[in-house]
Amino acid sequence: MTGTVYLVGAGPGDPGLLTLKGKTLLELAEVVIYDALVSPPILAMINPQAERIFVGKYRGWHSLPQAQITALLVSKAQQYQTVVRLKAGDPFIFGRGGEEVAGLRQAGIPVEVVPGISAGLALGFPLTHRQVSSSVVLVTGHEAVEKSQDSVHWEGLAQSADTLVIYMGMHRLPQITAALMRGGRAGETPVCVVQWGTWPQERRLYATLGTVNDLVAQAGFTAPALVVVGEVVDRERL
Template sequence: MGKVYLVGAGPGDPGLMTIRGKSLLEHCDVAIYDALVSPEILAMINPLAEKINAGKRRGNHSLLQSQTTELLITKAQEQAVVVRLKGGDPFIFGRGGEEMADLLAAGIEVEVVPGITSGIAVPAYAQIPLTHRDYSSSVTFVTGHEAAGRYSPKINWQAIATGSETIVIYMGLHNLPEIIPQLINAGLAIDTPMILIRQGTCADQAELVGTLGDMIEKVHDSEFQPPAIAVIGNVVKFRDTLAPLFS
Protein backbone atom coordinates (compact mmCIF):
# COMPACT_ATOMS: atom_id res chain seq x y z
CA MET A 1 0.00 0.00 0.00
CA GLY A 2 1.38 3.36 -1.01
CA LYS A 3 1.00 6.83 0.45
CA VAL A 4 -0.81 9.87 -0.95
CA TYR A 5 0.69 13.32 -0.56
CA LEU A 6 -1.70 16.25 -0.89
CA VAL A 7 0.74 18.85 -2.19
CA GLY A 8 0.03 22.54 -2.59
CA ALA A 9 1.59 23.89 -5.79
CA GLY A 10 1.28 27.51 -4.73
CA PRO A 11 -0.23 30.29 -6.87
CA GLY A 12 1.77 29.74 -10.06
CA ASP A 13 5.28 31.17 -9.77
CA PRO A 14 7.56 28.10 -9.55
CA GLY A 15 9.78 30.00 -7.13
CA LEU A 16 6.96 29.83 -4.58
CA MET A 17 6.80 26.02 -4.63
CA THR A 18 7.95 24.60 -1.30
CA ILE A 19 11.15 22.56 -1.14
CA ARG A 20 9.19 19.63 0.32
CA GLY A 21 6.66 19.72 -2.51
CA LYS A 22 9.36 19.95 -5.19
CA SER A 23 11.19 16.96 -3.73
CA LEU A 24 8.03 14.84 -3.78
CA LEU A 25 7.34 15.77 -7.40
CA GLU A 26 10.85 14.75 -8.37
CA HIS A 27 10.53 11.31 -6.75
CA CYS A 28 6.84 10.41 -7.13
CA ASP A 29 5.48 7.41 -9.02
CA VAL A 30 2.19 9.08 -9.93
CA ALA A 31 1.15 12.74 -10.08
CA ILE A 32 -2.52 13.67 -10.31
CA TYR A 33 -2.77 17.42 -10.90
CA ASP A 34 -5.34 20.18 -11.34
CA ALA A 35 -5.69 22.57 -14.27
CA LEU A 36 -4.45 25.64 -12.40
CA VAL A 37 -1.00 24.17 -11.75
CA SER A 38 1.53 26.08 -13.88
CA PRO A 39 3.54 24.35 -16.64
CA GLU A 40 6.78 25.26 -14.86
CA ILE A 41 5.72 23.30 -11.79
CA LEU A 42 4.47 20.37 -13.87
CA ALA A 43 7.96 20.26 -15.38
CA MET A 44 9.30 19.36 -11.92
CA ILE A 45 7.48 16.00 -11.97
CA ASN A 46 9.63 12.88 -12.24
CA PRO A 47 9.81 12.18 -16.01
CA LEU A 48 9.23 8.49 -15.31
CA ALA A 49 6.08 9.13 -13.27
CA GLU A 50 2.56 8.64 -14.56
CA LYS A 51 0.92 12.06 -15.02
CA ILE A 52 -2.86 12.44 -14.85
CA ASN A 53 -4.77 15.69 -15.43
CA ALA A 54 -7.75 15.88 -13.06
CA GLY A 55 -9.05 19.08 -14.66
CA LYS A 56 -10.98 21.37 -12.33
CA ARG A 57 -11.81 24.40 -14.46
CA ARG A 58 -15.18 26.09 -14.38
CA GLY A 59 -17.65 24.11 -16.45
CA ASN A 60 -15.01 21.72 -17.75
CA HIS A 61 -13.94 19.16 -15.17
CA SER A 62 -11.89 16.31 -16.60
CA LEU A 63 -12.84 14.12 -13.64
CA LEU A 64 -15.65 14.33 -11.13
CA GLN A 65 -14.51 14.70 -7.53
CA SER A 66 -15.67 11.16 -6.75
CA GLN A 67 -13.67 9.85 -9.72
CA THR A 68 -10.57 11.70 -8.55
CA THR A 69 -10.85 10.15 -5.10
CA GLU A 70 -11.32 6.67 -6.53
CA LEU A 71 -8.32 7.21 -8.77
CA LEU A 72 -6.18 8.22 -5.79
CA ILE A 73 -7.21 5.10 -3.90
CA THR A 74 -6.47 2.87 -6.89
CA LYS A 75 -3.06 4.39 -7.54
CA ALA A 76 -2.11 4.18 -3.86
CA GLN A 77 -2.84 0.46 -4.03
CA GLU A 78 -0.46 0.14 -6.98
CA GLN A 79 2.36 2.61 -6.33
CA ALA A 80 4.44 3.80 -3.37
CA VAL A 81 4.41 7.58 -3.80
CA VAL A 82 1.27 9.25 -5.16
CA VAL A 83 1.19 13.06 -5.34
CA ARG A 84 -2.13 14.86 -5.53
CA LEU A 85 -0.97 18.25 -6.82
CA LYS A 86 -3.38 21.08 -6.13
CA GLY A 87 -3.12 24.77 -6.95
CA GLY A 88 -2.46 27.03 -3.97
CA ASP A 89 -2.93 25.22 -0.66
CA PRO A 90 -4.83 21.91 -0.42
CA PHE A 91 -6.89 23.07 2.56
CA ILE A 92 -7.86 26.54 1.28
CA PHE A 93 -10.85 26.08 -1.06
CA GLY A 94 -9.06 23.09 -2.57
CA ARG A 95 -11.25 20.21 -1.32
CA GLY A 96 -8.18 18.72 0.31
CA GLY A 97 -10.12 17.99 3.48
CA GLU A 98 -12.66 15.93 1.55
CA GLU A 99 -9.99 13.94 -0.26
CA MET A 100 -8.04 13.33 2.94
CA ALA A 101 -11.11 12.03 4.77
CA ASP A 102 -12.02 9.67 1.92
CA LEU A 103 -8.47 8.34 1.64
CA LEU A 104 -8.16 7.71 5.37
CA ALA A 105 -11.55 5.95 5.35
CA ALA A 106 -10.16 3.67 2.63
CA GLY A 107 -7.12 2.87 4.76
CA ILE A 108 -4.71 4.97 2.71
CA GLU A 109 -1.94 6.88 4.49
CA VAL A 110 -2.01 10.61 3.74
CA GLU A 111 0.37 13.50 4.28
CA VAL A 112 -0.46 17.14 3.62
CA VAL A 113 2.22 19.44 2.20
CA PRO A 114 0.94 23.02 2.47
CA GLY A 115 1.32 25.49 -0.35
CA ILE A 116 1.19 29.28 -0.51
CA THR A 117 -2.42 30.21 -1.13
CA SER A 118 -3.17 32.67 -3.92
CA GLY A 119 -5.21 34.90 -1.59
CA ILE A 120 -1.97 35.90 0.15
CA ALA A 121 0.61 35.69 -2.64
CA VAL A 122 -1.29 37.32 -5.50
CA PRO A 123 -2.07 40.62 -3.70
CA ALA A 124 1.57 40.76 -2.56
CA TYR A 125 2.74 40.52 -6.18
CA ALA A 126 0.41 43.45 -6.92
CA GLN A 127 2.03 45.49 -4.09
CA ILE A 128 -1.03 45.19 -1.86
CA PRO A 129 -0.50 44.29 1.82
CA LEU A 130 -3.66 42.63 3.11
CA THR A 131 -3.04 44.13 6.54
CA HIS A 132 -1.46 47.51 7.28
CA ARG A 133 -1.55 49.67 10.39
CA ASP A 134 -2.97 52.61 8.43
CA TYR A 135 -5.44 50.68 6.26
CA SER A 136 -6.56 47.35 7.69
CA SER A 137 -6.14 45.25 10.83
CA SER A 138 -8.32 42.33 9.67
CA VAL A 139 -8.85 40.23 6.56
CA THR A 140 -11.47 37.69 5.46
CA PHE A 141 -10.95 34.98 2.84
CA VAL A 142 -14.11 33.75 1.14
CA THR A 143 -15.02 31.69 -1.90
CA GLY A 144 -17.10 33.33 -4.58
CA HIS A 145 -18.13 29.97 -6.00
CA GLU A 146 -20.13 27.77 -3.65
CA ALA A 147 -20.61 24.07 -4.26
CA ALA A 148 -23.95 23.01 -5.72
CA GLY A 149 -26.16 21.23 -3.21
CA ARG A 150 -23.97 22.16 -0.24
CA TYR A 151 -25.37 21.35 3.18
CA SER A 152 -24.71 24.68 4.89
CA PRO A 153 -26.47 28.03 4.24
CA LYS A 154 -25.25 30.36 1.54
CA ILE A 155 -22.43 32.76 2.37
CA ASN A 156 -23.58 35.54 4.66
CA TRP A 157 -22.28 38.46 2.64
CA GLN A 158 -23.64 40.97 5.16
CA ALA A 159 -21.44 39.43 7.84
CA ILE A 160 -18.51 39.40 5.43
CA ALA A 161 -19.04 43.07 4.57
CA THR A 162 -19.02 44.20 8.18
CA GLY A 163 -16.70 41.59 9.66
CA SER A 164 -13.30 42.84 8.51
CA GLU A 165 -11.59 45.69 6.70
CA THR A 166 -10.17 43.64 3.83
CA ILE A 167 -12.04 41.00 1.82
CA VAL A 168 -10.31 38.53 -0.49
CA ILE A 169 -12.61 36.58 -2.81
CA TYR A 170 -11.46 33.40 -4.54
CA MET A 171 -13.12 32.18 -7.77
CA GLY A 172 -15.72 34.93 -7.74
CA LEU A 173 -15.32 36.69 -11.07
CA HIS A 174 -18.39 35.18 -12.74
CA ASN A 175 -20.53 35.84 -9.66
CA LEU A 176 -19.57 39.48 -9.06
CA PRO A 177 -22.97 40.73 -10.35
CA GLU A 178 -24.56 38.82 -7.45
CA ILE A 179 -21.84 39.40 -4.83
CA ILE A 180 -21.19 43.14 -5.17
CA PRO A 181 -24.83 44.28 -4.69
CA GLN A 182 -25.02 42.21 -1.52
CA LEU A 183 -21.88 43.86 -0.14
CA ILE A 184 -23.23 47.32 -0.96
CA ASN A 185 -26.62 46.51 0.57
CA ALA A 186 -24.78 45.35 3.68
CA GLY A 187 -23.22 48.77 4.10
CA LEU A 188 -20.02 48.97 2.05
CA ALA A 189 -19.73 52.25 0.16
CA ILE A 190 -19.87 52.10 -3.62
CA ASP A 191 -16.50 53.91 -3.73
CA THR A 192 -14.80 51.15 -1.72
CA PRO A 193 -11.57 50.32 -3.61
CA MET A 194 -11.41 46.99 -5.40
CA ILE A 195 -8.93 45.16 -7.60
CA LEU A 196 -9.12 42.00 -9.69
CA ILE A 197 -5.85 40.16 -10.32
CA ARG A 198 -5.69 37.52 -13.04
CA GLN A 199 -2.99 34.85 -13.38
CA GLY A 200 -1.40 36.18 -10.21
CA THR A 201 2.36 35.66 -9.66
CA CYS A 202 2.76 34.47 -13.27
CA ALA A 203 4.46 36.31 -16.12
CA ASP A 204 1.10 37.30 -17.63
CA GLN A 205 -0.39 38.68 -14.41
CA ALA A 206 -3.07 41.26 -15.24
CA GLU A 207 -4.90 43.70 -12.97
CA LEU A 208 -8.15 45.62 -13.11
CA VAL A 209 -8.58 48.42 -10.57
CA GLY A 210 -11.87 50.09 -9.67
CA THR A 211 -14.50 50.33 -6.96
CA LEU A 212 -17.51 48.33 -5.91
CA GLY A 213 -19.60 50.78 -7.89
CA ASP A 214 -17.89 50.42 -11.25
CA MET A 215 -16.14 47.04 -11.23
CA ILE A 216 -18.94 45.03 -12.89
CA GLU A 217 -19.01 47.45 -15.83
CA LYS A 218 -15.20 47.42 -16.08
CA VAL A 219 -15.13 43.62 -16.17
CA HIS A 220 -17.70 43.63 -18.95
CA ASP A 221 -15.96 46.33 -20.99
CA SER A 222 -12.50 44.78 -20.67
CA GLU A 223 -13.68 41.17 -21.03
CA PHE A 224 -11.55 40.35 -18.00
CA GLN A 225 -11.23 36.58 -17.67
CA PRO A 226 -10.62 34.11 -14.81
CA PRO A 227 -8.80 32.77 -12.90
CA ALA A 228 -8.77 35.89 -10.73
CA ILE A 229 -8.56 36.97 -7.11
CA ALA A 230 -10.60 39.96 -5.90
CA VAL A 231 -9.37 42.24 -3.12
CA ILE A 232 -11.79 44.73 -1.60
CA GLY A 233 -10.87 47.42 0.91
CA ASN A 234 -8.68 50.44 1.53
CA VAL A 235 -5.50 48.35 1.29
CA VAL A 236 -5.94 48.64 -2.48
CA LYS A 237 -5.11 52.36 -2.11
CA PHE A 238 -1.68 51.42 -0.79
CA ARG A 239 -0.56 50.86 -4.38
CA ASP A 240 -0.93 54.60 -4.98
CA THR A 241 1.52 55.41 -2.18
CA LEU A 242 4.07 53.03 -3.73
CA ALA A 243 3.64 54.23 -7.32
CA PRO A 244 6.32 56.97 -7.11
CA LEU A 245 8.81 54.41 -5.80
CA PHE A 246 8.25 52.13 -8.80
CA SER A 247 8.40 54.91 -11.40
Protein backbone atom coordinates in the same frame (compact mmCIF):
# COMPACT_ATOMS: atom_id res chain seq x y z
CA MET B 1 1.91 -2.60 1.37
CA THR B 2 0.13 0.59 0.36
CA GLY B 3 1.97 3.73 -0.58
CA THR B 4 1.53 7.25 0.73
CA VAL B 5 -0.49 9.98 -0.94
CA TYR B 6 1.02 13.45 -0.63
CA LEU B 7 -1.37 16.34 -1.13
CA VAL B 8 1.02 18.98 -2.42
CA GLY B 9 0.08 22.62 -2.81
CA ALA B 10 1.56 23.91 -6.07
CA GLY B 11 1.17 27.54 -5.02
CA PRO B 12 -0.27 30.32 -7.17
CA GLY B 13 1.71 29.61 -10.34
CA ASP B 14 5.15 31.15 -10.03
CA PRO B 15 7.52 28.15 -9.69
CA GLY B 16 9.65 30.13 -7.26
CA LEU B 17 6.77 30.02 -4.78
CA LEU B 18 6.60 26.21 -4.66
CA THR B 19 7.90 24.82 -1.36
CA LEU B 20 11.17 22.88 -1.33
CA LYS B 21 9.34 19.84 0.03
CA GLY B 22 6.82 20.04 -2.79
CA LYS B 23 9.61 20.18 -5.39
CA THR B 24 11.37 17.19 -3.82
CA LEU B 25 8.20 15.11 -3.87
CA LEU B 26 7.55 15.95 -7.53
CA GLU B 27 11.05 14.71 -8.36
CA LEU B 28 10.49 11.47 -6.43
CA ALA B 29 6.88 10.79 -7.42
CA GLU B 30 5.89 7.62 -9.24
CA VAL B 31 2.52 9.08 -10.22
CA VAL B 32 1.24 12.67 -10.14
CA ILE B 33 -2.48 13.43 -10.24
CA TYR B 34 -2.77 17.13 -10.95
CA ASP B 35 -5.32 19.91 -11.21
CA ALA B 36 -5.96 22.69 -13.66
CA LEU B 37 -4.14 25.96 -12.89
CA VAL B 38 -0.90 24.17 -12.03
CA SER B 39 1.61 26.12 -14.09
CA PRO B 40 3.73 24.46 -16.83
CA PRO B 41 7.07 25.27 -15.08
CA ILE B 42 5.90 23.34 -12.02
CA LEU B 43 4.71 20.41 -14.13
CA ALA B 44 8.17 20.39 -15.70
CA MET B 45 9.63 19.50 -12.29
CA ILE B 46 7.83 16.14 -12.22
CA ASN B 47 9.95 13.01 -12.40
CA PRO B 48 10.14 12.20 -16.15
CA GLN B 49 9.36 8.53 -15.41
CA ALA B 50 6.26 9.33 -13.38
CA GLU B 51 2.76 8.61 -14.62
CA ARG B 52 0.81 11.85 -15.05
CA ILE B 53 -2.97 12.05 -14.74
CA PHE B 54 -4.92 15.28 -15.29
CA VAL B 55 -8.08 15.63 -13.20
CA GLY B 56 -8.65 19.37 -13.55
CA LYS B 57 -11.95 21.15 -13.06
CA TYR B 58 -13.32 24.28 -14.65
CA ARG B 59 -16.64 25.95 -13.97
CA GLY B 60 -19.27 23.82 -15.67
CA TRP B 61 -16.82 21.04 -16.59
CA HIS B 62 -15.05 18.38 -14.52
CA SER B 63 -12.69 15.86 -16.07
CA LEU B 64 -13.59 13.53 -13.19
CA PRO B 65 -16.16 13.90 -10.40
CA GLN B 66 -14.62 14.36 -6.95
CA ALA B 67 -15.61 10.89 -5.75
CA GLN B 68 -13.81 9.35 -8.72
CA ILE B 69 -10.69 11.42 -8.03
CA THR B 70 -10.58 10.10 -4.47
CA ALA B 71 -11.10 6.54 -5.73
CA LEU B 72 -8.26 7.07 -8.21
CA LEU B 73 -5.95 8.20 -5.40
CA VAL B 74 -6.79 5.08 -3.42
CA SER B 75 -6.17 2.86 -6.45
CA LYS B 76 -2.80 4.44 -7.25
CA ALA B 77 -1.68 4.20 -3.61
CA GLN B 78 -2.28 0.47 -3.87
CA GLN B 79 0.09 0.34 -6.87
CA TYR B 80 2.79 2.91 -6.02
CA GLN B 81 4.76 3.96 -2.95
CA THR B 82 4.85 7.71 -3.69
CA VAL B 83 1.67 9.25 -5.05
CA VAL B 84 1.48 13.03 -5.40
CA ARG B 85 -1.86 14.80 -5.59
CA LEU B 86 -0.81 18.19 -6.97
CA LYS B 87 -3.29 20.97 -6.27
CA ALA B 88 -3.12 24.63 -7.25
CA GLY B 89 -2.62 27.02 -4.36
CA ASP B 90 -3.03 25.34 -0.98
CA PRO B 91 -4.88 22.01 -0.70
CA PHE B 92 -7.00 23.21 2.21
CA ILE B 93 -8.07 26.63 0.90
CA PHE B 94 -10.96 26.07 -1.52
CA GLY B 95 -9.11 23.05 -2.89
CA ARG B 96 -11.31 20.22 -1.57
CA GLY B 97 -8.25 18.76 0.09
CA GLY B 98 -10.22 18.05 3.24
CA GLU B 99 -12.58 15.78 1.32
CA GLU B 100 -9.69 13.88 -0.25
CA VAL B 101 -7.89 13.42 3.06
CA ALA B 102 -11.08 12.09 4.66
CA GLY B 103 -11.63 9.64 1.80
CA LEU B 104 -8.05 8.40 1.88
CA ARG B 105 -8.05 7.91 5.64
CA GLN B 106 -11.35 6.07 5.45
CA ALA B 107 -9.75 3.70 2.94
CA GLY B 108 -6.73 3.19 5.20
CA ILE B 109 -4.30 5.04 2.93
CA PRO B 110 -1.46 7.00 4.58
CA VAL B 111 -1.68 10.66 3.62
CA GLU B 112 0.49 13.71 4.21
CA VAL B 113 -0.35 17.31 3.36
CA VAL B 114 2.33 19.66 2.04
CA PRO B 115 0.97 23.21 2.24
CA GLY B 116 1.20 25.65 -0.64
CA ILE B 117 0.91 29.41 -0.90
CA SER B 118 -2.71 30.24 -1.61
CA ALA B 119 -3.22 32.60 -4.54
CA GLY B 120 -4.87 35.25 -2.39
CA LEU B 121 -1.77 35.50 -0.20
CA ALA B 122 0.66 35.93 -3.09
CA LEU B 123 -0.60 39.10 -4.77
CA GLY B 124 1.58 41.65 -3.00
CA PHE B 125 -1.24 43.25 -1.03
CA PRO B 126 -0.75 44.04 2.67
CA LEU B 127 -3.92 42.17 3.56
CA THR B 128 -3.55 43.38 7.12
CA HIS B 129 -2.26 46.88 7.81
CA ARG B 130 -2.03 48.71 11.13
CA GLN B 131 -3.78 51.78 9.78
CA VAL B 132 -6.54 50.31 7.63
CA SER B 133 -7.00 46.55 8.11
CA SER B 134 -7.12 44.52 11.31
CA SER B 135 -9.05 41.63 9.74
CA VAL B 136 -9.03 39.68 6.48
CA VAL B 137 -11.46 37.08 5.15
CA LEU B 138 -10.79 34.60 2.35
CA VAL B 139 -14.16 33.75 0.81
CA THR B 140 -15.40 31.80 -2.19
CA GLY B 141 -17.79 33.27 -4.71
CA HIS B 142 -18.55 29.79 -6.06
CA GLU B 143 -20.20 27.43 -3.62
CA ALA B 144 -21.03 23.77 -4.06
CA VAL B 145 -23.84 23.31 -6.57
CA GLU B 146 -25.62 20.84 -4.27
CA LYS B 147 -26.19 23.50 -1.61
CA SER B 148 -29.80 24.62 -1.46
CA GLN B 149 -28.76 28.17 -0.59
CA ASP B 150 -25.63 30.27 -0.20
CA SER B 151 -23.88 29.98 3.14
CA VAL B 152 -21.83 33.13 2.51
CA HIS B 153 -23.62 36.07 4.09
CA TRP B 154 -22.26 38.85 1.89
CA GLU B 155 -24.25 41.61 3.58
CA GLY B 156 -22.77 40.56 6.93
CA LEU B 157 -19.25 40.39 5.53
CA ALA B 158 -19.58 43.95 4.27
CA GLN B 159 -19.08 45.32 7.78
CA SER B 160 -17.42 42.44 9.62
CA ALA B 161 -14.04 42.35 7.83
CA ASP B 162 -11.72 45.13 6.69
CA THR B 163 -10.27 43.18 3.74
CA LEU B 164 -12.05 40.61 1.58
CA VAL B 165 -10.23 38.28 -0.82
CA ILE B 166 -12.81 36.69 -3.09
CA TYR B 167 -11.90 33.47 -4.90
CA MET B 168 -13.82 32.15 -7.91
CA GLY B 169 -16.21 35.08 -7.87
CA MET B 170 -16.01 36.49 -11.38
CA HIS B 171 -19.22 34.89 -12.69
CA ARG B 172 -21.17 36.31 -9.73
CA LEU B 173 -19.34 39.59 -9.29
CA PRO B 174 -22.38 41.85 -9.93
CA GLN B 175 -24.44 39.99 -7.31
CA ILE B 176 -21.56 39.99 -4.81
CA THR B 177 -20.75 43.68 -5.13
CA ALA B 178 -24.43 44.60 -4.90
CA ALA B 179 -24.79 42.52 -1.72
CA LEU B 180 -21.72 44.14 -0.16
CA MET B 181 -23.11 47.61 -0.84
CA ARG B 182 -26.51 46.58 0.51
CA GLY B 183 -24.66 45.55 3.65
CA GLY B 184 -23.23 49.02 4.03
CA ARG B 185 -19.88 48.86 2.25
CA ALA B 186 -19.35 52.16 0.46
CA GLY B 187 -19.42 52.20 -3.33
CA GLU B 188 -16.09 54.09 -3.19
CA THR B 189 -14.34 51.16 -1.48
CA PRO B 190 -11.16 50.31 -3.45
CA VAL B 191 -11.17 47.04 -5.39
CA CYS B 192 -8.53 45.23 -7.39
CA VAL B 193 -9.17 42.32 -9.74
CA VAL B 194 -6.09 40.19 -10.37
CA GLN B 195 -6.20 37.76 -13.29
CA TRP B 196 -3.60 34.97 -13.53
CA GLY B 197 -1.83 36.19 -10.39
CA THR B 198 1.97 35.52 -10.35
CA TRP B 199 1.83 34.03 -13.88
CA PRO B 200 3.68 35.80 -16.74
CA GLN B 201 0.32 36.95 -18.16
CA GLU B 202 -0.88 38.54 -14.90
CA ARG B 203 -3.20 41.54 -15.28
CA ARG B 204 -4.61 43.92 -12.68
CA LEU B 205 -7.63 46.17 -12.76
CA TYR B 206 -8.14 48.87 -10.13
CA ALA B 207 -11.66 50.09 -9.47
CA THR B 208 -14.21 50.61 -6.71
CA LEU B 209 -17.18 48.55 -5.61
CA GLY B 210 -19.42 50.84 -7.60
CA THR B 211 -17.39 50.78 -10.83
CA VAL B 212 -15.73 47.37 -10.95
CA ASN B 213 -18.42 45.52 -12.90
CA ASP B 214 -18.43 47.94 -15.82
CA LEU B 215 -14.62 48.13 -15.89
CA VAL B 216 -14.26 44.32 -15.79
CA ALA B 217 -16.62 44.00 -18.75
CA GLN B 218 -14.79 46.71 -20.71
CA ALA B 219 -11.37 45.18 -20.06
CA GLY B 220 -12.50 41.61 -20.75
CA PHE B 221 -11.36 40.22 -17.41
CA THR B 222 -12.45 36.61 -16.85
CA ALA B 223 -11.55 33.71 -14.58
CA PRO B 224 -9.15 32.73 -13.19
CA ALA B 225 -9.08 35.90 -11.13
CA LEU B 226 -9.26 37.03 -7.53
CA VAL B 227 -10.96 40.14 -6.23
CA VAL B 228 -9.48 42.12 -3.33
CA VAL B 229 -11.84 44.55 -1.58
CA GLY B 230 -10.70 47.09 0.98
CA GLU B 231 -8.48 50.04 1.77
CA VAL B 232 -5.36 47.84 1.47
CA VAL B 233 -5.77 48.11 -2.32
CA ASP B 234 -4.80 51.78 -2.15
CA ARG B 235 -1.88 50.95 0.16
CA GLU B 236 -0.55 48.45 -2.37
CA ARG B 237 -0.76 51.07 -5.13
CA LEU B 238 1.24 53.51 -3.00
